[in-house]
Amino acid sequence: MADLEDIIEAIDHLRPTVPRIVVAITGFGGAGKSTLSRALVEAVPGSVRLHGDDFLDPMRSHLRSRDWDGVERSRIRSEVVEPFRRGEPAIYRPYDWNVGALGPLTTLPEATVLIVDAIALLHPELEGCFDLTVWVDVDLETAAKQGIQRDRQAGSDHDALWDEVWVPNDREFAKTYDPIGQADLLYRAN
Template identity: 65%
Template sequence: MGLNQAEEATLDELSARIDDLRSARSRTVVAVSGYGGAGKSTLSKALVARGGSRARLRGDDFLDPVRSHQRSTDWDGVDRARLRSEVLEPFRRGERVRFRPYDWHLGALGSITELPDVEVLVVDAIGILHPDLDGCFDLAVWVDVDLATAGTRGRRRDQVAGHDHDALWTDVWLPNDRDFAARFDPVGRADLRYVPEDVAGRE
């Protein structure tokens, strides 16, 4: 399904779709992806805040601190194999999920973390609408912000947080997003599109 065909959904509609899926199965996994800076975390937090036995898994927990700062055409810095084997597959089987998130201060895997016992897991990350994770998601949502706008938002967010990542955005993250989109068409893998309120109607 391509960008022009994927249905656009509001936050209420996304939440309702998740509830529909949840009523049909014991465990539901939702992917929220988009370009860096698009607003993936914000949307995921809003969906989890709607309640109904939901939890969020941060994409940063599966980003390698070194490789995620290097150029690649497949977002090699996202540890998709570990995400699938340690979290997504056991969660879907109804098992207790324990994993080691990356510790950004250590630059290595951190302490073991246990996922809450919930029915819906919302995973927000770059690079997850990829063949390596086919079959892992019951619903895939693309945060529909164009690459240039997403990059501007991401830079502004980092500056507010006191991080000087301008060179990384220019030399690594934006080119990685561009190349990943060209290779794997993550927009076409999405079931629904979501446009953040602060960018809606700008086109």
């Protein structure tokens, strides 16, 4: 089981041979992906975070799907990862949840390490995109409880979505794609 220092060491190990490193931080909804990603951005010089919720289709992410097709993986690849790898500006339109539509064009800040945190990243559509993959290793039940609590604290009642859509989607995705087995590192917060 990896800790924060192990992930930082793995990134540092890649620096001599990979000029622009892309790291996937993934796991079940509510597992703590964003918390880990923020800690990495603070600890890893030259890093920037891409928040996966900016690439969720608001309609499809609220529907049952065995492959979490509400995650716009093709946009992550074409608008951010590929330009980042080429050293070009990554310009994308994050989803604006307040207005219910794609927001204004946003340019990813210059960096040498891109940390992408989202559900369902370890999928064939993103094969070859990541230099390091990290699974936030929290069991589905615990992750869902954490996610529900987080949403309630933010004033959102998504309990039915968690029970009827998001947990079943996570379960099916894990069964279909084995993201835990694909990950380079398994991380569990202390």
